[in-house]
Amino acid sequence: MECVTVILLVTLLVRGLEGRTFEIYNNHNEDVWVGTLGNNGMVAPNNGGFKLGRGERPTAFDMTTVTVPEGWGGRFWGRTGCNFDQNGNGLCETGDCGRGLSCNGAGGVPPATLVEITLKGFGGLDYYDISLVDGFNVPMSVSCRANVNGNCPSELRQSGTGGVVACKSACLAFNTDHGY
Structure with a gap:
């Protein structure tokens, strides 16, 4: 079985009224569909999901920029083996979120590797982690662009x-x- 890697680079490119920007990369040679979900009452970025085309390792990556408001909290996860029609209806083999490209407020069906983010959380600090509480489907990493x-x-x-x-x-x- 080939390894699918999704890299989430947490960037602080935009800070202030516009919120925060994340760059989400797929560095593997298979397509990955990213699911997004905001915590209670928070927006699901990019309509709840988007496709990242296959990358050509190691130098070419497909990337999507996601901007969220200050104080946002939520999660991203990779979905694999997806097949959607022209209207965005369909299923994924892993991480499916309700039969659509856009997750529309639904989380991913386990097993799915999660990246969880809280901006301006306890003590006004930002927190992020990779969670396997819902199981594992794709390797993921999170890093800051700057020191x-x-x-x-x-x-x-x-x-x-x-x-x-x-x-x-x-x-x-x-x-x-x-x-x-």
Whole structure:
């Protein structure tokens, strides 16, 4: 079985009234249909789903830009083996979300690898993770485009030669998992 990789690059290109921008890439040679879902009462970006065509590894990637408002929270997941008609109706073998290209507020049917994002969450901080709570269907990665250590809150900073070398999680810095 070939490995499908979807790379989510979390970018802070646009910050302020317009919200935040994410670049979502498919770097594999198979098509992937991305499902999107906002948390309760929040918008589902890009109408709840879109197609990322196959990439030609390692240098050519299909990419879609997704912009969400400040304070947004939600998830992205990859759907595979999809077949949609000209009206966007159809099914996916994995991660299906209600028989359509647009998920229209529906989450993906497990198993599906999830990227979960909360902007301006607890303490005004941004959080993201890759979750296998709904199972696994495609490898995913999340990264920041820039080195964010310089913006790390002072209580989370790890200093070393040359200044801040890392940014601890709140759980690590305060030795707790409560509220984070």
